[in-house]
Amino acid sequence: MLWYKSWLETRWRFLIGFALLLCSAAGSVLVYPQIARLTASVPVNAPGILGEKIREAMELARSYRGYVWSHWFGQNLTQMGTLFAILLGTASLLSESSGALFTLSLPVPRRRLLHVRAAAGLAELFAIVFVPSLLVALLAPAIGEHYGIGAVLIHAFCFFVGAALFFTLSLLLSTIFGDPWRPVMIAVGIAIALAIVDQLSHVSMFGVFRVMSGERWFREARMPWAGLIAIAAATATIYYGALRNLARRDF
Numbered sequence: 089m090l091w092y093k094s095w096l097e098t099r100w101r102f103l104i105g106f107a108l109l110l111c112s113a114a115g116s117v118l119v120y121p122q123i124a125r126l127t128a129s130v131p132v133n134a135p136g137i138l139g140e141k142i143r144e145a146m147e148l149a150r151s152y153r154g155y156v157w158s159h160w161f162g163q164n165l166t167q168m169g170t171l172f173a174i175l176l177g178t179a180s181l182l183s184e185s186s187g188a189l190f191t192l193s194l195p196v197p198r199r200r201l202l203h204v205r206a207a208a209g210l211a212e213l214f215a216i217v218f219v220p221s222l223l224v225a226l227l228a229p230a231i232g233e234h235y236g237i238g239a240v241l242i243h244a245f246c247f248f249v250g251a252a253l254f255f256t257l258s259l260l261l262s263t264i265f266g267d268p269w270r271p272v273m274i275a276v277g278i279a280i281a282l283a284i285v286d287q288l289s290h291v292s293m294f295g296v297f298r299v300m301s302g303e304r305w306f307r308e309a310r311m312p313w314a315g316l317i318a319i320a321a322a323t324a325t326i327y328y329g330a331l332r333n334l335a336r337r338d339f
Contacts, residue, residue: 090200090201090204090205091204091208094204094205094208094209095208097179098176098208098209098212101172101175101176102172102176102212102215102216105168105171105172105175105176105216106212106215106216106219106220108168109164109165109168109169109172109216109220110219110220110223112160112164112165112168112220113160113164113220113221113223113224113227114223114227116156116159116160116164116224117223117224117227117228117230117231118227118230118231120152120155120231120233121231123149123155123159124149124150124152124155127146127147127149127150152228152233152234152235153235153239153306154306156224156235157243157301157302157303157306160221160224161221161243161247161301161302162301162303165217165220165221165247166247166297166300166301169216169217169247169251170251170254170279170300171276172213172216173213173216173251173252173254173255173258174254174255174257174258174271174272174275174276174279175258175272176209176212176213176216176255176258177209177254177255177256177257177258177259177262177271177275178258178259178261178262178268178271178272178275179202179205179209179258179259179262179263198334198335199331199334199335201334202259202263202330202331202334205259206255206256206259206327209255209259210252210255213248213251213252213255214248217244217247217248217251218241218244218248221240221243221244221247222237222240222244224240225237225239225240239305242302242305242311243301243302243305243306246299246300246301246302246305246311246312246316247300247301247302249299249300249316249319249320249323250296250297250299250300250319251300252319252320252323253296253319253322253323253326254275254278254279256323256326256327256330257275257278257326258271258272258275259326259327259330260326260327260329260330260333261274261275262330263330263333263334263337264333282295282296282297283297286298296315296319298312298315299312299315299316299319
């Protein structure tokens with residue numbers, strides 16, 4: 089019953105996110121020939137940091153591998169995937185309008201309730217991350233390109249580990265606030281702050297979103313194990329805090 093209830097609570101968020109990311113992945117692949125022709129014919133003369141960023145993006149887009157990493161794993165999946173990780177993690181555990189207080193009154197340990205809710209949400213997040221990413225590789229022959237399944241799985245794994253951090257953060261906030269919107273807004277705000285820190289940081293490839301995009305694997309063919317372990321440890325700590333907070337709440 090708990091599994092089915094978790095599915096009912098998150099199915100529309102999951103299905104909408106799954107459909108949007110599938111469409112985004114397919115669109116990213118199918119427009120690549122036009123992007124490649126554009127980058128080959130348009131000179132970039134913009135000065136300063138902006139010009140440098142544009143030149144780097146256009147240089148990456150000259151190869152399909154660079155385009156997929158920068159456009160899909162570095163932008164579309166990072167932005168939409170993180171947002172839907174937060175939405176899936178928002179459990180509304182304390183919201184009276186969702187019937188959550190009735191659920192908490194059932195003869196089921198609160199730890200089990202949270203375990204089931206987290207497992208169901210992470211399974212949905214797994215599908216949202218991996219299936220559209222695999223589509224990027226499977227559609228590549230349609231435009232005369234190739235992208236290895238192994239590289240897709242590595243990048244998707246890096247992203248999933250990072251997205252789980254924002255999922256559990258949203259889950260923790262749902263054990264603190266009774267409405268469904270404050271957890272989303274706070275988690276999105278934290279994600280934006282971390283993204284800004286990544287952009288401004290001079291320590292390359294060690295920010296949260298740099299690890300999520302698999303930048304170190306793309307540039308050096310090395311797994312960012314230190315970053316992945318740090319993110320996984322933070323995720324486990326946040327989840328433990330959610331468990332403790334829900335168990336101690338007095339209803």
